[in-house]
Amino acid sequence: MVLEAPGRPLVERELPTPEAGPGQVLLRVRACGVCRTDLHVVDGELEGPKLPLVPGHQVVGRSPDGRRLGVPWLGWACGECRYCAAGRENLCDRARFTGHTLDGGYAEWVVADERFCLQVPAAYDDAHAAPLLCAGLIGYRALRLAGDAERLGLYGFGSSAHIVAQVARRQGRRVFAFTRPGDEEARAFARQQGAEWAGGSDERPPEELDAAILFAPAGELVPTALRALAKGGTVVAAGIHMSDVPAFPYELLWNERSVRSVANLTRVDGREFLELAPRVPVRTEIETLPLAQANEALERLRSGRARGSLVLVPDA
Numbered sequence: 057m058v059l060e061a062p063g064r065p066l067v068e069r070e071l072p073t074p075e076a077g078p079g080q081v082l083l084r085v086r087a088c089g090v091c092r093t094d095l096h097v098v099d100g101e102l103e104g105p106k107l108p109l110v111p112g113h114q115v116v117g118r119s120p121d122g123r124r125l126g127v128p129w130l131g132w133a134c135g136e137c138r139y140c141a142a143g144r145e146n147l148c149d150r151a152r153f154t155g156h157t158l159d160g161g162y163a164e165w166v167v168a169d170e171r172f173c174l175q176v177p178a179a180y181d182d183a184h185a186a187p188l189l190c191a192g193l194i195g196y197r198a199l200r201l202a203g204d205a206e207r208l209g210l211y212g213f214g215s216s217a218h219i220v221a222q223v224a225r226r227q228g229r230r231v232f233a234f235t236r237p238g239d240e241e242a243r244a245f246a247r248q249q250g251a252e253w254a255g256g257s258d259e260r261p262p263e264e265l266d267a268a269i270l271f272a273p274a275g276e277l278v279p280t281a282l283r284a285l286a287k288g289g290t291v292v293a294a295g296i297h298m299s300d301v302p303a304f305p306y307e308l309l310w311n312e313r314s315v316r317s318v319a320n321l322t323r324v325d326g327r328e329f330l331e332l333a334p335r336v337p338v339r340t341e342i343e344t345l346p347l348a349q350a351n352e353a354l355e356r357l358r359s360g361r362a363r364g365s366l367v368l369v370p371d372a
């Protein structure tokens with residue numbers, strides 16, 4: 057499924073099977089999770105996609121010698137810039153991203169740099185493993201950046217939040233979920249996944265929060281979340297794109313509250329999280345769709361009609 061120009065639906069194309077270059081591995085795609093970032097790429101909200109582009113960066117595939125590998129968003133980093141040298145390859149100046157500047161997994165075949173592929177834990181089948189590769193990984197990185205917060209708010213309860221909630225509960229944290237106002241189904245889902253309270257993003261939680269992670273791409277949630285924080289608390293913006301953050305009184309930031317973003321992932325994050333997930337154990341709530349329905353899947357995500365994670369399967 058190919059993006060030919062941003063703002064247009066993906067089109068089904070018959071492409072030659074890609075060839076693995078030096079250091080790369082050819083994978084038969086078994087499943088590819090749908091991420092909000094895919095939506096930002098397709099809608100033209102992210103600069104510089106390769107065109108035409110095969111989106112998708114939560115890829116579970118099989119190599120010709122039978123290994124099962126995961127292909128995440130960070131597809132390549134230079135290894136030489138000051139960020140790479142400092143172990144912060146997620147910030148690499150020359151990073152390439154799967155399904156953005158490299159072809160991704162909305163396809164039957166994908167090639168990937170083997171050094172950036174991840175081992176998929178055996179406890180998961182292909183489709184249930186796919187959302188771990190970004191929703192899980194980026195969520196985990198965001199959770200780490202939230203520090204040791206005991207009372208954790210999650211704004212936007214979708215693919216990432218349902219995984220983070222399970223990890224957070226396992227770590228002994230208390231989870232407060234914020235959904236679209238009036239979305240009763242999403243609230244029930246959040247409580248099922250371990251949230252002790254679930255309400256609309258326009259509501260105040262029953263007590264102050266020590267940290268909040270924003271998964272919804274709405275800038276107005278930054279001051280909203282700051283308002284819900286106790287002194288010293290942190291707001292972590294987990295998305296790659298967000299609408300403008302409105303001006304807010306300094307008072308909301310005062311008392312050592314902070315706002316920060318989380319960008320991409322490192323391979324260390326990947327290994328750590330994929331080792332942790334089966335021990336929690338994280339259970340991913342998924343719905344699979346045939347690859348040819350990629351546009352429907354994106355539309356469901358855009359309009360908030362997805363529970364847990366949507367996963368595209370080429371052989372459905």
Ligand SMILES: [Zn+2]
Pocket residue numbers: 133134135136137138139140141145147148149150151
């Ligand atoms: Zn670099």
Ligand SMILES: [Zn+2]
Pocket residue numbers: 091092093094113129190191
């Ligand atoms: Zn993603």
